[in-house]
Amino acid sequence: xxxxxxxxxxxxxxxxxxxTNSLIAAALLGLAGGLIGIFVMVRxxxxxxxxxxxxxxxxxxxxxxxxxxVVAGSIVGSIVAAAVIAMLGSRAKDRNSIIAVLMPFGLxxxxxxxxxxxxxxxxxxxxxxxxITAVDNVAIGWLVGITSLVIVVLAVIWRPLQFASLDxxxxxxxxxxxxxxxxxxxxxxxxxxxxxxxVVGALLALSLLxxxxxxxxxxxxxxxxxxxLSVIFALTAAIGGILLSLGGSMPISPYVTxxxxxxxxxxxxxxxxxxxxx
Amino acid sequence: MSARQELKILKRSVxxxxxxxxxxxxxxxxxxxxxxxxxxxxIAPGEFVxxxxxxxxxxxxxxxAILGEENLxxxxxxxxxKPAGHGSRDIGYIPQHRGIxxxxxxxxxxxxxxGLNGHKFGLPWGGSKEKARVNHILDCIEGHExxxxxxxxxxxGQFQRFRVGQAVIAEPDLILAxxxxxxxxxxxxxxxxxxxxxxxxxHNAAVLFVTHDVNPVLHMVDRVLYLAxxxxxxxxxxxxLRSDVLxxxxxxxxDVVRNQGRVVVVGTRDHDHHPNEVWH
Numbered sequence: 001x002x003x004x005x006x007x008x009x010x011x012x013x014x015x016x017x018x019x020t021n022s023l024i025a026a027a028l029l030g031l032a033g034g035l036i037g038i039f040v041m042v043r044x045x046x047x048x049x050x051x052x053x054x055x056x057x058x059x060x061x062x063x064x065x066x067x068x069x070v071v072a073g074s075i076v077g078s079i080v081a082a083a084v085i086a087m088l089g090s091r092a093k094d095r096n097s098i099i100a101v102l103m104p105f106g107l108x109x110x111x112x113x114x115x116x117x118x119x120x121x122x123x124x125x126x127x128x129x130x131x132i133t134a135v136d137n138v139a140i141g142w143l144v145g146i147t148s149l150v151i152v153v154l155a156v157i158w159r160p161l162q163f164a165s166l167d168x169x170x171x172x173x174x175x176x177x178x179x180x181x182x183x184x185x186x187x188x189x190x191x192x193x194x195x196x197x198x199v200v201g202a203l204l205a206l207s208l209l210x211x212x213x214x215x216x217x218x219x220x221x222x223x224x225x226x227x228x229l230s231v232i233f234a235l236t237a238a239i240g241g242i243l244l245s246l247g248g249s250m251p252i253s254p255y256v257t258x259x260x261x262x263x264x265x266x267x268x269x270x271x272x273x274x275x276x277x278x
Numbered sequence: 279m280s281a282r283q284e285l286k287i288l289k290r291s292v293x294x295x296x297x298x299x300x301x302x303x304x305x306x307x308x309x310x311x312x313x314x315x316x317x318x319x320x321i322a323p324g325e326f327v328x329x330x331x332x333x334x335x336x337x338x339x340x341x342x343a344i345l346g347e348e349n350l351x352x353x354x355x356x357x358x359x360k361p362a363g364h365g366s367r368d369i370g371y372i373p374q375h376r377g378i379x380x381x382x383x384x385x386x387x388x389x390x391x392x393g394l395n396g397h398k399f400g401l402p403w404g405g406s407k408e409k410a411r412v413n414h415i416l417d418c419i420e421g422h423e424x425x426x427x428x429x430x431x432x433x434x435g436q437f438q439r440f441r442v443g444q445a446v447i448a449e450p451d452l453i454l455a456x457x458x459x460x461x462x463x464x465x466x467x468x469x470x471x472x473x474x475x476x477x478x479x480x481h482n483a484a485v486l487f488v489t490h491d492v493n494p495v496l497h498m499v500d501r502v503l504y505l506a507x508x509x510x511x512x513x514x515x516x517x518x519l520r521s522d523v524l525x526x527x528x529x530x531x532x533d534v535v536r537n538q539g540r541v542v543v544v545g546t547r548d549h550d551h552h553p554n555e556v557w558h
Binding site: 038041042155156157159160166167169170173174217220221222223224226 | 345365367371382385388389393395397398400403428444445448454546
């Protein structure tokens with residue numbers, strides 16, 4: 001093993017401008033992922049993130065095979081998965097079993113599509129485990145669009161979604177449309193997953209959509225501090241991952257997932273004796 | 279229409295304030311089973327109505343019907359002049375207490391602000407108005423010291439105080455309380471009951487209070503809605519909590535004993551559906 005493959009900062013000033021797109025994408029993804037992650041945690045939907053990612057992967061693979069835009073395929077896969085989970089799984093127990101049924105099916109379709117794809121195999125793995133190359137201009141357009149939409153809609157429905165997620169019975173009694181909000185949440189989650197699949201790949205979407213929020217909630221129960229910390233952690237992982245991976249020849253994802261995981265470990269230790277920040 | 283009926287209608291519309299809650303000929307069924315039928319009651323502002331009855335008599339179902347969670351087989355429910363929909367901003371609701379996961383990322387004060395503004399779109403950046411209102415409620419429920427604790431760490435009584443605070447913070451016209459005293463000791467019971475009663479007096483809110491033991495709230499109760507075996511009786515405690523009335527309702531001999539200001543109902547243990555009905 002050659003360490004310079006993993007960490008290499010030669011010619012860093014010349015490399016940096018080449019990844020501007022990726023950095024913008026990572027920043028938006030960190031923001032969207034950190035915010036929606038809080039609701040993923042509160043609504044106990046980590047498994048849904050994983051399930052939706054596999055279907056997103058299937059959509060992207062099929063798109064690659066039939067020669068249409070990969071990001072569009074990934075979004076379609078995500079949205080279909082989110083819609084199915086929303087329709088069939090209004091109860092938590094149903095939801096998990098439906099996801100467990102969907103997930104291998106999606107992965108199977110994706111693998112079939114990739115196996116039939118005549119192109120280079122290096123690109124194929126990217127959908128599962130993240131991209132090596134910088135995000136191109138078409139993809140950055142998609143990413144900016146998707147993540148902005150997620151952030152804006154989330155900001156609008158934040159408070160009722162919080163009420164519906166934390167205190168469902170009372171929220172319903174107060175006339176909050178908890179079921180509709182649940183569906184909107186899953187669709188937003190689908191979009192956020194589709195965006196993360198482009199950067200860290202389907203298998204690792206959890207590291208941007210769940211780990212930062214889980215870390216934040218180790219430290220605080222505050223409804224304002226938790227999303228803030230979650231966003232900071234997600235940004236650190238996403239942007240830090242790209243910056244570290246720049247000089248080496250490794251994919252972005254191991255850097256992102258490792259930073260994310262280390263943050264979680266630190267938060268676990270720091271939050272060991274109850275929540276430090278109230 | 280006779281002159282007498284007309285006068286009655288006139289009196290109702292002119293002299294009495296319109297009811298906060300109006301239930302007309304309501305029937306609720308689960309499949310073949312009728313939970314209650316032809317239930318009619320108007321509840322006036324400031325009125326305290328206790329809903330009592332044995333397990334399975336449909337007390338909670340009645341609250342759920344008012345909240346739009348159950349569809350009536352027939353009849354109608356009107357809240358503050360509007361047909362009951364899925365929930366209502368005119369309602370403050372205290373759900374039956376269930377344990378809360380200690381890891382739930384919600385502080386006690388968040389319960390209050392959600393009760394005030396949780397239905398509004400936007401980010402949870404409460405202004406000074408929200409802060410003042412939350413602080414006022416914290417005064418009322420003596421909750422300042424607990425306000426920043428995660429809800430999962432509160433004791434049953436502490437949590438219930440915040441539940442009451444949450445239900446009253448938006449000054450609703452109607453408070454629905456589902457067994458708010460269950461699993462509390464006597465001191466805590468009277469604190470919670472008094473908090474609800476105070477809100478009724480301060481803002482003329484009507485209270486619908488589900489309980490299996492009427493004694494902790496007996497001195498506050500204007501009327502009792504007693505549910506049993508699909509039938510019901512409505513009236514003041516003195517009118518309903520009587521041996522002859524309850525015997526007729528249950529269709530079996532019931533003794534209502536009054537002892538040092540407490541009401542004890544004996545004999546319902548013979549009733550098929552409710553073997554454990556004993557009041558203390």
